[in-house]
Amino acid sequence: MLHYWQREIENLKKLILSLGAIVEEQIQRSMLSLERRDTELADEVVARDREVDSLEILIEEECLKILALYQPVAKELRFVIAVLKMNNDLERMGDLAANIAKRARYLSKKEKLDLITDFRGASEKVQIMVKKSLDALVNTDVALAREVLAADDEVDDLTKQMLKRTMNAIEKDPKHTKEYFSIRSISKNLERIADSATNIAEDVVYLCSGEIIRHQSEDFNPEDTPEKA
DSSP: OOHHHHHHHHHHHHHHHHHHHHHHHHHHHHHHHHHTOOHHHHHHHHHHHHHHHHHHHHHHHHHHHHHHHOOOOOOHHHHHHHHHHHHHHHHHHHHHHHHHHHHHHHTTOOOOGGGGHHHHHHHHHHHHHHHHHHHHHTTHHHHHHHHHHHHHHHHHHHHHHHHHHHHHHHHHOGGGHHHHHHHHHHHHHHHHHHHHHHHHHHHHHHHHHHOOOOOTTTTOGGGGGOOOO
16 A cells, blocks of 8 residues: 555656646746747747646646545645645646736737836746745755745835836826736736745645744744654
């Protein structure tokens, strides 16, 4: 029974990492399609979202099968629960990447706006957050997961700055209001991707320690984290 259980867990780990790799690429390509005004690349991102959805369903089915057949406990149970939650966040990231690609496709057909270049800083930080959250999962690295948590505030600040710049641009150039609202939408999607990466990092902490850190107050002390189970 132990042999079969280990094989199921390894397969589940491979599946969630495969989904993570695809989603990471989707985010990167969606932002690239925006920067390059590449409609074909944007279309590819939108089309590939179906692959993300299919893999998300497969992973959920595998998790439910493991829970039914093996009835795991302790750390093994935490792993399956964490994967179920991560699976949902990764699928959501895929949807957000597709949304960005759709906006990029729309903007590519309009007059080029300088404000688009302002996404580079936020885009790089968000992609680093996603990569680190997945690396934290692979290596069960709580310290790396906490780096992701800390970076979320930076992305929130950049999003607020982009909102101000967008509103100022609309006041100065109202004829491009629709385009600026598309830019605002992309900024909001990036922020939500960062939120999902934060969720994954929180799930890594849960997986490693059994500690649930969502909704904790700002005065939480990381030194109080329990040791690994």
